[in-house]
Amino acid sequence: MSIRWNWRLASRLSVITLAVLVILLVTLLQQRQQAATTMQATSPSTTASGLQGTDLNGAAAADFSLTDQFGKHVSLSQYKGKPVVLTFLYTNCPDVCPLTAEKLHATMQMLGQDAQNVGIIAVSTDPARDTQAAALKFSKAHNMQDSWHYLVGTEQQLSPVWSDYHIFAQQQQQTVNHSMGIYVIDKQGRQQVYQDNDFTPAQLADNLKILLKQ
Template identity: 65%
Template sequence: MSMRMSWRLASRLSVITLAVLVVIIVTVIQQKQSSHSQPVSNTTASTSGLQGTDLGGTPAPNFQLTDQYGKTVSLSQFRGKPVVVTFLYTHCPDVCPLTAENLHASLQKLGGDAKNVAILAVSTDPKRDTTAEALKFSTAHNMQDYWHFLTGTQKELSPIWSSYSIYAQQQQQKVNHSTALYVIDKQGKERVYMGDDFKPAQMAANLQQLLKEK
């Protein structure tokens, strides 16, 4: 009888041990996956006091594209101004229009300081985002004179997406792409990352702080 009980006890203990090991393994895998995923939180403050995920002040990769007016625009030409770089497409039915509206609201909160910041919206849809479509989208969201909606060919855009860890893949009439806003300081350094759920007050506060920096 005691041998039978011991066998049952050992069996139950082995099952419990296996279950604990499974939980530990799953937890480790999830932690590794989260450590390699793109930061999405924008509600926390970085060590500098900026709201968003701290990017450590690494130099922002430069790029050059064509804006909604057909002008050649590069990131480096805005040295001396805080810059927001985001990634959108003109036929987007949901997130991109909201991002544009929230950026417009952010600039309104800045008042006269809005002219001292730059916003660059990089296309994620090279096939359909023409100069004309970029201007149409910009006008629809009152951003035609407040940002540069930058378009280009697949060959021109792909390296930029890669350098900013952006995924962009067209699927039928939609483009699945990463949503990201990189806030860059006057020295051209990446300061914080903000997700598409940012609040205009958060963005305005970040830009106001960067405007005060030398």
């Protein structure tokens, strides 16, 4: 009786052990698949020319002309012959916009002497509060006053630019809900890639180095 009982117990333990091993194997495979999916989702895509970001297929960048932090009229087309980084910010932004400005500053530092051959343009998404003085103050706070053009204007002047670049901008009580990210434009005024606001200075600097050589 004891031998028979021990055999049944051993048999049941074997089945349980096998079941546990199957569960562990399935769990491990699921974790690996999830990790691979996550890495694929978070890794920036790369174009055929080696640029990191969403490929914009060389679409022509719509021209515009606005006033910068020094009261100077600036147009996108005046940068033909130079790669351009185009972004959309507002000076009272509590989080993402200051971070973007800091990353753009870091990018310019990484480029060294090549930085003078790159244009950086920030277009306001807050016409009600982004005055010329506010744009200059924000630019100085992030060491960008001489490294970019922070363009301001009325809603009537700014909204066509938002529309051309598919930027959503909605004024709320103290903040502006708006699209974030950067457009990287080549020397011929063609949109090459779009980088989400999680871009790194190294990624952007690499993109600009490629475009500078073209």
